[in-house]
Amino acid sequence: MAKALSQFTRQLVAQNPVTHQILGVCSALAVTTSLDTALMMSAALTAVICLSSAIISFLRHHIPQAIRLIVQITIIASLVIVIDELMRAFAFELSRALSVYVGLIVTNCLVLGRAEAFAMRNPVAPSLLDALGNGIGYSLILIIVGSIRELLGHGTLLGITILPIVADGGWFQPLSFMQLAPAAFFIIGLMVWSIRSLDLSEAEIAEYDLQGERSQG
Amino acid sequence: MTDLLVASIFQENLVLAYFLGICTFLAVSERVDTAVGLGIAIIAVQSITVPVNALILNGALVDGAWRWAGLPDVDLSHLRLIAFIGVIAAIVQILEMTLERFFPRLATALGSFLPLITVNCAILGGSLFMAERQYSIPEAAVYGFGSGLGWALAIIAFAAIRERLRYSDMPRAMHGLASAFLVTGLMSLGFAAFARVPL
Numbered sequence: 001m002a003k004a005l006s007q008f009t010r011q012l013v014a015q016n017p018v019t020h021q022i023l024g025v026c027s028a029l030a031v032t033t034s035l036d037t038a039l040m041m042s043a044a045l046t047a048v049i050c051l052s053s054a055i056i057s058f059l060r061h062h063i064p065q066a067i068r069l070i071v072q073i074t075i076i077a078s079l080v081i082v083i084d085e086l087m088r089a090f091a092f093e094l095s096r097a098l099s100v101y102v103g104l105i106v107t108n109c110l111v112l113g114r115a116e117a118f119a120m121r122n123p124v125a126p127s128l129l130d131a132l133g134n135g136i137g138y139s140l141i142l143i144i145v146g147s148i149r150e151l152l153g154h155g156t157l158l159g160i161t162i163l164p165i166v167a168d169g170g171w172f173q174p175l176s177f178m179q180l181a182p183a184a185f186f187i188i189g190l191m192v193w194s195i196r197s198l199d200l201s202e203a204e205i206a207e208y209d210l211q212g213e214r215s216q217g
Numbered sequence: 218m219t220d221l222l223v224a225s226i227f228q229e230n231l232v233l234a235y236f237l238g239i240c241t242f243l244a245v246s247e248r249v250d251t252a253v254g255l256g257i258a259i260i261a262v263q264s265i266t267v268p269v270n271a272l273i274l275n276g277a278l279v280d281g282a283w284r285w286a287g288l289p290d291v292d293l294s295h296l297r298l299i300a301f302i303g304v305i306a307a308i309v310q311i312l313e314m315t316l317e318r319f320f321p322r323l324a325t326a327l328g329s330f331l332p333l334i335t336v337n338c339a340i341l342g343g344s345l346f347m348a349e350r351q352y353s354i355p356e357a358a359v360y361g362f363g364s365g366l367g368w369a370l371a372i373i374a375f376a377a378i379r380e381r382l383r384y385s386d387m388p389r390a391m392h393g394l395a396s397a398f399l400v401t402g403l404m405s406l407g408f409a410a411f412a413r414v415p416l
Contacts, residue, residue: 022243022394026338029236070306077299085295100345103298107338109240181234182406189398196390 011133017110018141019192024110027101028142029184035158038146039139040094044083044102046135049111052076053131057119072115077106110138145187153178218359225363227411231339232371233404235346238339242372243397245333252376256369258330260362263343266308267361270301270344271354301344309335339368375404 017023024045031041055075056063063071084102087095095102105111114134119127150156155163155172164170177183231237238259245255276282278300280292313331316324334340343364347357378400387396 019394022240025239025243026236026342029239073302073306074299077302081295081298084298100342100349103345104237104338104342106298106302107336107341109336112336180409181236182402182409184236185398185402185405189395189402192398193388193391193395196395197388 008129008133011137012140016137017134018138019195023113024108024138027104027108031098031101032142032145032149032184033179034150035146037097038142041098042139042142045105046139048079048083048105049114049131049135050128051079052111053114053119053127054124056115057122057124057127060120076111080105148187149178221356221359222363225360226367230367230371230408231364232368233408237342238337241333241337246372246376246379249376249380252372254326255330256372258327258334259368260365262309262334262340263365264362266305266340267343267347268354268358270304271347271357273300274348297348301341305340306335
Protein backbone atom coordinates (compact mmCIF):
# COMPACT_ATOMS: atom_id res chain seq x y z
CA MET A 1 0.00 0.00 0.00
CA ALA A 2 2.84 2.37 0.89
CA LYS A 3 4.43 1.59 -2.45
CA ALA A 4 1.17 2.25 -4.24
CA LEU A 5 0.83 5.59 -2.46
CA SER A 6 4.37 6.69 -3.25
CA GLN A 7 3.73 5.74 -6.89
CA PHE A 8 0.57 7.84 -6.74
CA THR A 9 2.29 10.98 -5.43
CA ARG A 10 5.20 10.57 -7.82
CA GLN A 11 2.81 10.89 -10.75
CA LEU A 12 1.66 14.29 -9.54
CA VAL A 13 4.98 16.09 -9.89
CA ALA A 14 8.08 14.08 -10.77
CA GLN A 15 6.44 11.70 -13.26
CA ASN A 16 3.75 14.14 -14.30
CA PRO A 17 2.11 12.87 -17.49
CA VAL A 18 2.13 16.24 -19.26
CA THR A 19 5.49 17.75 -18.37
CA HIS A 20 7.51 14.56 -17.94
CA GLN A 21 6.03 11.97 -20.28
CA ILE A 22 4.64 14.47 -22.88
CA LEU A 23 1.31 12.65 -22.97
CA GLY A 24 -1.96 14.41 -23.62
CA VAL A 25 -0.40 17.74 -24.43
CA CYS A 26 -2.84 18.73 -27.18
CA SER A 27 -5.82 19.18 -24.95
CA ALA A 28 -3.72 20.59 -22.12
CA LEU A 29 -2.83 23.50 -24.39
CA ALA A 30 -6.15 24.01 -26.08
CA VAL A 31 -8.69 24.12 -23.27
CA THR A 32 -6.74 26.32 -20.88
CA THR A 33 -7.89 29.76 -22.04
CA SER A 34 -10.00 29.97 -18.88
CA LEU A 35 -10.14 28.11 -15.59
CA ASP A 36 -13.68 26.74 -15.94
CA THR A 37 -12.99 24.99 -19.25
CA ALA A 38 -9.75 23.61 -17.78
CA LEU A 39 -11.62 22.24 -14.75
CA MET A 40 -14.33 20.70 -16.91
CA MET A 41 -11.79 19.06 -19.20
CA SER A 42 -9.83 17.74 -16.17
CA ALA A 43 -12.99 16.22 -14.72
CA ALA A 44 -13.92 14.63 -18.05
CA LEU A 45 -10.46 13.20 -18.64
CA THR A 46 -10.06 11.90 -15.08
CA ALA A 47 -13.45 10.18 -15.31
CA VAL A 48 -12.63 8.59 -18.67
CA ILE A 49 -9.14 7.44 -17.67
CA CYS A 50 -10.31 5.91 -14.35
CA LEU A 51 -13.27 4.08 -15.89
CA SER A 52 -11.33 2.88 -18.93
CA SER A 53 -8.40 1.63 -16.85
CA ALA A 54 -10.74 -0.21 -14.48
CA ILE A 55 -12.73 -1.80 -17.30
CA ILE A 56 -9.68 -2.74 -19.37
CA SER A 57 -7.91 -4.14 -16.33
CA PHE A 58 -11.05 -6.14 -15.43
CA LEU A 59 -11.21 -7.60 -18.95
CA ARG A 60 -7.44 -8.00 -19.42
CA HIS A 61 -7.47 -11.82 -19.46
CA HIS A 62 -10.26 -11.89 -22.03
CA ILE A 63 -8.84 -9.42 -24.55
CA PRO A 64 -6.96 -11.20 -27.37
CA GLN A 65 -3.45 -9.77 -27.88
CA ALA A 66 -3.88 -9.28 -31.63
CA ILE A 67 -6.90 -6.98 -31.44
CA ARG A 68 -6.23 -5.36 -28.06
CA LEU A 69 -5.78 -1.84 -29.46
CA ILE A 70 -9.14 -1.93 -31.21
CA VAL A 71 -10.86 -3.24 -28.06
CA GLN A 72 -9.19 -0.55 -25.94
CA ILE A 73 -10.12 2.24 -28.36
CA THR A 74 -13.71 1.03 -28.55
CA ILE A 75 -14.02 0.99 -24.75
CA ILE A 76 -12.49 4.47 -24.47
CA ALA A 77 -14.60 5.87 -27.32
CA SER A 78 -17.82 4.54 -25.76
CA LEU A 79 -16.93 6.16 -22.44
CA VAL A 80 -16.11 9.45 -24.16
CA ILE A 81 -19.45 9.43 -25.98
CA VAL A 82 -21.26 8.95 -22.64
CA ILE A 83 -19.30 11.80 -21.03
CA ASP A 84 -19.84 14.04 -24.06
CA GLU A 85 -23.60 13.45 -24.05
CA LEU A 86 -23.79 14.03 -20.28
CA MET A 87 -21.88 17.27 -20.67
CA ARG A 88 -24.21 18.43 -23.44
CA ALA A 89 -27.20 17.67 -21.24
CA PHE A 90 -26.01 19.35 -18.03
CA ALA A 91 -23.35 21.90 -19.04
CA PHE A 92 -24.20 22.94 -22.57
CA GLU A 93 -22.32 26.26 -22.60
CA LEU A 94 -19.09 24.65 -21.39
CA SER A 95 -19.37 21.79 -23.86
CA ARG A 96 -19.74 24.43 -26.60
CA ALA A 97 -16.55 26.10 -25.37
CA LEU A 98 -14.65 22.80 -25.29
CA SER A 99 -15.85 22.06 -28.85
CA VAL A 100 -14.00 19.13 -30.41
CA TYR A 101 -11.55 18.61 -27.58
CA VAL A 102 -13.86 16.39 -25.51
CA GLY A 103 -14.14 14.03 -28.47
CA LEU A 104 -10.38 14.12 -28.81
CA ILE A 105 -9.99 12.41 -25.42
CA VAL A 106 -10.31 9.24 -27.54
CA THR A 107 -6.96 9.86 -29.17
CA ASN A 108 -5.44 11.38 -26.05
CA CYS A 109 -2.20 9.45 -25.72
CA LEU A 110 -2.50 9.60 -21.93
CA VAL A 111 -5.64 7.45 -21.75
CA LEU A 112 -4.51 4.88 -24.29
CA GLY A 113 -0.97 4.97 -22.92
CA ARG A 114 -2.05 4.07 -19.36
CA ALA A 115 -4.42 1.38 -20.67
CA GLU A 116 -1.66 -0.20 -22.72
CA ALA A 117 1.23 0.27 -20.28
CA PHE A 118 -0.46 -0.39 -16.95
CA ALA A 119 -4.06 -1.59 -17.00
CA MET A 120 -3.35 -4.50 -19.37
CA ARG A 121 -0.86 -5.99 -16.90
CA ASN A 122 -2.21 -5.19 -13.43
CA PRO A 123 -5.26 -5.98 -11.29
CA VAL A 124 -8.17 -3.58 -11.03
CA ALA A 125 -7.28 -1.71 -7.81
CA PRO A 126 -3.69 -0.67 -8.74
CA SER A 127 -4.85 0.22 -12.25
CA LEU A 128 -7.54 2.47 -10.85
CA LEU A 129 -5.03 4.16 -8.54
CA ASP A 130 -2.55 4.59 -11.39
CA ALA A 131 -5.26 6.10 -13.59
CA LEU A 132 -6.36 8.43 -10.79
CA GLY A 133 -2.77 9.57 -10.21
CA ASN A 134 -2.29 10.31 -13.89
CA GLY A 135 -5.67 11.99 -14.15
CA ILE A 136 -4.91 14.27 -11.21
CA GLY A 137 -1.39 14.96 -12.45
CA TYR A 138 -2.86 16.03 -15.80
CA SER A 139 -5.54 18.11 -14.05
CA LEU A 140 -2.90 19.86 -11.96
CA ILE A 141 -1.10 21.16 -15.06
CA LEU A 142 -4.38 22.17 -16.71
CA ILE A 143 -5.50 24.07 -13.61
CA ILE A 144 -2.16 25.89 -13.24
CA VAL A 145 -2.02 26.88 -16.92
CA GLY A 146 -5.74 27.75 -16.96
CA SER A 147 -5.38 29.98 -13.89
CA ILE A 148 -2.38 31.82 -15.33
CA ARG A 149 -4.06 32.40 -18.67
CA GLU A 150 -7.39 33.54 -17.27
CA LEU A 151 -5.89 35.72 -14.55
CA LEU A 152 -3.47 37.54 -16.85
CA GLY A 153 -5.81 37.53 -19.86
CA HIS A 154 -9.00 38.79 -18.23
CA GLY A 155 -8.07 39.59 -14.62
CA THR A 156 -10.59 37.04 -13.42
CA LEU A 157 -10.68 33.50 -12.00
CA LEU A 158 -13.80 31.42 -12.75
CA GLY A 159 -15.40 34.68 -13.88
CA ILE A 160 -14.81 36.41 -10.52
CA THR A 161 -12.73 39.60 -10.77
CA ILE A 162 -9.38 39.27 -9.00
CA LEU A 163 -7.45 42.04 -10.69
CA PRO A 164 -9.76 44.99 -11.54
CA ILE A 165 -9.13 45.82 -15.20
CA VAL A 166 -8.59 49.31 -16.62
CA ALA A 167 -11.80 49.26 -18.69
CA ASP A 168 -13.82 48.94 -15.45
CA GLY A 169 -11.89 51.68 -13.65
CA GLY A 170 -9.25 49.37 -12.12
CA TRP A 171 -5.50 49.33 -12.59
CA PHE A 172 -4.83 46.07 -14.45
CA GLN A 173 -4.30 46.13 -18.21
CA PRO A 174 -5.32 42.63 -19.41
CA LEU A 175 -2.78 40.85 -21.61
CA SER A 176 -4.94 39.60 -24.47
CA PHE A 177 -1.85 37.73 -25.69
CA MET A 178 -2.48 35.20 -22.91
CA GLN A 179 -5.67 34.12 -24.66
CA LEU A 180 -3.84 33.31 -27.91
CA ALA A 181 -2.28 29.99 -28.88
CA PRO A 182 1.43 30.97 -28.53
CA ALA A 183 0.98 31.86 -24.85
CA ALA A 184 0.02 28.26 -24.05
CA PHE A 185 3.22 26.96 -25.67
CA PHE A 186 5.33 29.49 -23.77
CA ILE A 187 3.74 28.71 -20.39
CA ILE A 188 4.15 24.94 -20.76
CA GLY A 189 7.70 25.42 -22.08
CA LEU A 190 8.64 27.58 -19.10
CA MET A 191 7.02 25.07 -16.71
CA VAL A 192 9.03 22.20 -18.17
CA TRP A 193 12.16 24.32 -17.93
CA SER A 194 11.57 25.18 -14.27
CA ILE A 195 10.72 21.59 -13.27
CA ARG A 196 13.87 20.37 -14.96
CA SER A 197 16.03 23.10 -13.41
CA LEU A 198 14.93 21.95 -9.97
CA ASP A 199 15.78 18.35 -10.79
CA LEU A 200 18.60 18.16 -13.32
CA SER A 201 18.36 14.36 -13.53
CA GLU A 202 15.23 15.00 -15.62
CA ALA A 203 17.11 17.09 -18.17
CA GLU A 204 17.97 15.65 -21.54
CA ILE A 205 21.66 15.24 -22.29
CA ALA A 206 22.85 17.71 -24.90
CA GLU A 207 24.03 15.94 -28.04
CA TYR A 208 26.85 18.41 -28.52
CA ASP A 209 28.24 19.61 -25.23
CA LEU A 210 29.78 22.98 -26.01
CA GLN A 211 30.97 23.55 -22.44
CA GLY A 212 32.98 20.33 -22.48
CA GLU A 213 34.56 21.08 -25.83
CA ARG A 214 35.50 24.54 -24.70
CA SER A 215 37.29 23.33 -21.59
CA GLN A 216 39.18 20.74 -23.63
CA GLY A 217 40.15 23.22 -26.34
CA MET B 218 -12.94 27.33 -51.77
CA THR B 219 -9.56 29.06 -52.16
CA ASP B 220 -10.32 30.96 -48.97
CA LEU B 221 -10.98 27.71 -47.17
CA LEU B 222 -7.77 26.17 -48.52
CA VAL B 223 -5.58 29.10 -47.49
CA ALA B 224 -7.32 29.43 -44.13
CA SER B 225 -6.89 25.74 -43.34
CA ILE B 226 -3.17 25.87 -44.18
CA PHE B 227 -2.22 29.10 -42.40
CA GLN B 228 -4.78 30.82 -40.16
CA GLU B 229 -6.31 27.63 -38.81
CA ASN B 230 -3.14 25.56 -38.85
CA LEU B 231 -3.95 22.41 -36.89
CA VAL B 232 -0.75 22.33 -34.83
CA LEU B 233 0.02 25.98 -34.33
CA ALA B 234 -3.49 27.33 -33.79
CA TYR B 235 -5.46 24.31 -32.53
CA PHE B 236 -2.70 22.25 -30.85
CA LEU B 237 -3.69 19.05 -32.64
CA GLY B 238 -1.12 16.31 -33.06
CA ILE B 239 1.38 17.96 -30.72
CA CYS B 240 2.58 14.62 -29.30
CA THR B 241 3.68 13.37 -32.72
CA PHE B 242 4.84 16.86 -33.65
CA LEU B 243 7.29 16.93 -30.74
CA ALA B 244 8.32 13.28 -30.94
CA VAL B 245 9.03 12.88 -34.68
CA SER B 246 10.74 16.18 -35.47
CA GLU B 247 14.37 15.42 -34.70
CA ARG B 248 15.32 15.16 -38.38
CA VAL B 249 14.01 16.83 -41.53
CA ASP B 250 13.79 13.65 -43.65
CA THR B 251 11.60 11.76 -41.17
CA ALA B 252 9.48 14.90 -40.78
CA VAL B 253 8.98 15.01 -44.56
CA GLY B 254 7.92 11.33 -44.54
CA LEU B 255 5.43 11.86 -41.74
CA GLY B 256 4.16 15.05 -43.38
CA ILE B 257 3.42 13.24 -46.66
CA ALA B 258 1.67 10.43 -44.79
CA ILE B 259 -0.49 12.95 -42.90
CA ILE B 260 -1.44 14.79 -46.11
CA ALA B 261 -2.45 11.49 -47.75
CA VAL B 262 -4.48 10.18 -44.80
CA GLN B 263 -6.10 13.52 -44.04
CA SER B 264 -7.19 14.18 -47.64
CA ILE B 265 -8.86 10.75 -47.77
CA THR B 266 -10.40 10.48 -44.30
CA VAL B 267 -12.05 13.90 -44.04
CA PRO B 268 -14.20 13.59 -47.21
CA VAL B 269 -14.97 9.91 -46.49
CA ASN B 270 -16.07 10.82 -42.97
CA ALA B 271 -18.14 13.67 -44.44
CA LEU B 272 -19.86 11.15 -46.75
CA ILE B 273 -20.60 8.80 -43.87
CA LEU B 274 -21.78 11.62 -41.62
CA ASN B 275 -24.15 13.07 -44.22
CA GLY B 276 -25.29 9.71 -45.54
CA ALA B 277 -25.86 7.73 -42.38
CA LEU B 278 -25.45 9.66 -39.15
CA VAL B 279 -27.14 13.09 -39.34
CA ASP B 280 -30.68 13.69 -38.15
CA GLY B 281 -33.10 12.30 -40.73
CA ALA B 282 -30.47 10.46 -42.78
CA TRP B 283 -32.59 7.29 -42.69
CA ARG B 284 -35.80 8.98 -43.89
CA TRP B 285 -35.65 7.06 -47.20
CA ALA B 286 -35.75 3.80 -45.25
CA GLY B 287 -38.92 4.84 -43.42
CA LEU B 288 -37.14 5.83 -40.21
CA PRO B 289 -37.51 9.64 -40.10
CA ASP B 290 -36.79 9.96 -36.36
CA VAL B 291 -33.47 8.15 -36.26
CA ASP B 292 -30.59 10.46 -35.27
CA LEU B 293 -27.28 8.65 -34.95
CA SER B 294 -25.04 11.73 -34.73
CA HIS B 295 -23.80 10.74 -31.26
CA LEU B 296 -22.13 7.73 -32.89
CA ARG B 297 -19.92 9.93 -35.07
CA LEU B 298 -16.89 9.58 -32.79
CA ILE B 299 -16.81 5.79 -33.01
CA ALA B 300 -17.61 5.89 -36.74
CA PHE B 301 -14.75 8.35 -37.42
CA ILE B 302 -12.22 6.31 -35.45
CA GLY B 303 -13.26 3.14 -37.28
CA VAL B 304 -13.01 4.85 -40.67
CA ILE B 305 -9.58 6.28 -39.85
CA ALA B 306 -8.21 2.94 -38.64
CA ALA B 307 -9.62 1.14 -41.68
CA ILE B 308 -8.30 3.72 -44.17
CA VAL B 309 -4.83 3.69 -42.65
CA GLN B 310 -4.81 -0.10 -42.92
CA ILE B 311 -6.02 -0.05 -46.55
CA LEU B 312 -3.52 2.66 -47.47
CA GLU B 313 -0.73 0.59 -45.95
CA MET B 314 -1.74 -2.53 -47.90
CA THR B 315 -2.18 -0.60 -51.17
CA LEU B 316 1.20 1.06 -50.82
CA GLU B 317 2.86 -2.29 -50.09
CA ARG B 318 1.28 -3.84 -53.18
CA PHE B 319 1.87 -1.05 -55.71
CA PHE B 320 4.57 1.24 -54.31
CA PRO B 321 6.80 -0.96 -52.13
CA ARG B 322 9.58 1.64 -51.87
CA LEU B 323 7.22 4.35 -50.67
CA ALA B 324 5.70 1.82 -48.27
CA THR B 325 9.02 1.06 -46.61
CA ALA B 326 9.73 4.79 -46.32
CA LEU B 327 6.36 5.60 -44.76
CA GLY B 328 5.85 2.23 -43.09
CA SER B 329 6.59 3.11 -39.52
CA PHE B 330 4.60 6.36 -39.64
CA LEU B 331 1.28 4.98 -40.79
CA PRO B 332 0.30 3.17 -37.55
CA LEU B 333 1.22 6.33 -35.61
CA ILE B 334 -1.33 8.25 -37.62
CA THR B 335 -4.32 6.24 -36.37
CA VAL B 336 -3.93 7.75 -32.92
CA ASN B 337 -2.89 11.20 -34.11
CA CYS B 338 -5.37 13.77 -32.86
CA ALA B 339 -4.84 15.95 -35.94
CA ILE B 340 -6.57 13.33 -38.09
CA LEU B 341 -9.55 12.79 -35.78
CA GLY B 342 -9.63 16.52 -35.00
CA GLY B 343 -9.85 17.37 -38.72
CA SER B 344 -12.90 15.13 -39.09
CA LEU B 345 -14.52 16.50 -35.92
CA PHE B 346 -13.99 20.10 -37.10
CA MET B 347 -15.56 19.12 -40.42
CA ALA B 348 -18.61 17.77 -38.55
CA GLU B 349 -18.84 20.76 -36.23
CA ARG B 350 -18.61 23.34 -39.02
CA GLN B 351 -20.95 21.33 -41.27
CA TYR B 352 -18.79 21.41 -44.40
CA SER B 353 -20.28 20.03 -47.61
CA ILE B 354 -18.44 17.14 -49.27
CA PRO B 355 -16.32 19.22 -51.71
CA GLU B 356 -15.52 21.62 -48.87
CA ALA B 357 -14.51 18.67 -46.71
CA ALA B 358 -12.14 17.44 -49.42
CA VAL B 359 -10.50 20.88 -49.69
CA TYR B 360 -10.34 21.24 -45.90
CA GLY B 361 -8.80 17.77 -45.50
CA PHE B 362 -6.05 18.49 -48.01
CA GLY B 363 -5.38 21.99 -46.70
CA SER B 364 -5.21 21.03 -43.05
CA GLY B 365 -2.92 18.08 -43.85
CA LEU B 366 -0.66 20.37 -45.86
CA GLY B 367 -0.59 22.90 -43.03
CA TRP B 368 0.42 20.19 -40.54
CA ALA B 369 3.16 18.92 -42.86
CA LEU B 370 4.47 22.45 -43.41
CA ALA B 371 4.63 23.08 -39.68
CA ILE B 372 6.48 19.86 -38.81
CA ILE B 373 9.01 20.22 -41.65
CA ALA B 374 9.81 23.81 -40.63
CA PHE B 375 10.02 22.79 -36.98
CA ALA B 376 12.36 19.85 -37.72
CA ALA B 377 14.63 22.16 -39.71
CA ILE B 378 14.81 24.58 -36.78
CA ARG B 379 15.46 21.74 -34.35
CA GLU B 380 18.35 20.42 -36.41
CA ARG B 381 20.08 23.76 -35.93
CA LEU B 382 18.98 24.03 -32.32
CA ARG B 383 21.06 20.99 -31.42
CA TYR B 384 24.23 23.07 -31.63
CA SER B 385 22.94 25.94 -29.52
CA ASP B 386 24.33 26.63 -26.08
CA MET B 387 21.25 26.65 -23.85
CA PRO B 388 20.87 26.14 -20.10
CA ARG B 389 20.98 22.40 -19.46
CA ALA B 390 17.42 22.07 -18.21
CA MET B 391 16.17 23.72 -21.36
CA HIS B 392 17.52 21.15 -23.82
CA GLY B 393 14.96 19.04 -25.62
CA LEU B 394 11.38 19.45 -24.51
CA ALA B 395 11.44 22.94 -22.97
CA SER B 396 13.18 24.49 -25.96
CA ALA B 397 10.85 22.58 -28.31
CA PHE B 398 7.81 24.15 -26.66
CA LEU B 399 9.29 27.63 -26.76
CA VAL B 400 10.24 27.31 -30.44
CA THR B 401 6.75 26.03 -31.26
CA GLY B 402 5.35 29.03 -29.42
CA LEU B 403 7.46 31.38 -31.56
CA MET B 404 6.33 29.58 -34.73
CA SER B 405 2.74 29.83 -33.59
CA LEU B 406 3.26 33.55 -33.04
CA GLY B 407 4.57 33.81 -36.59
CA PHE B 408 1.58 31.95 -38.00
CA ALA B 409 -0.78 34.12 -35.94
CA ALA B 410 0.31 36.99 -38.20
CA PHE B 411 -1.52 35.27 -41.08
CA ALA B 412 -4.79 35.88 -39.23
CA ARG B 413 -4.56 39.51 -40.30
CA VAL B 414 -4.20 38.65 -44.00
CA PRO B 415 -7.48 39.52 -45.73
CA LEU B 416 -8.80 36.78 -47.98
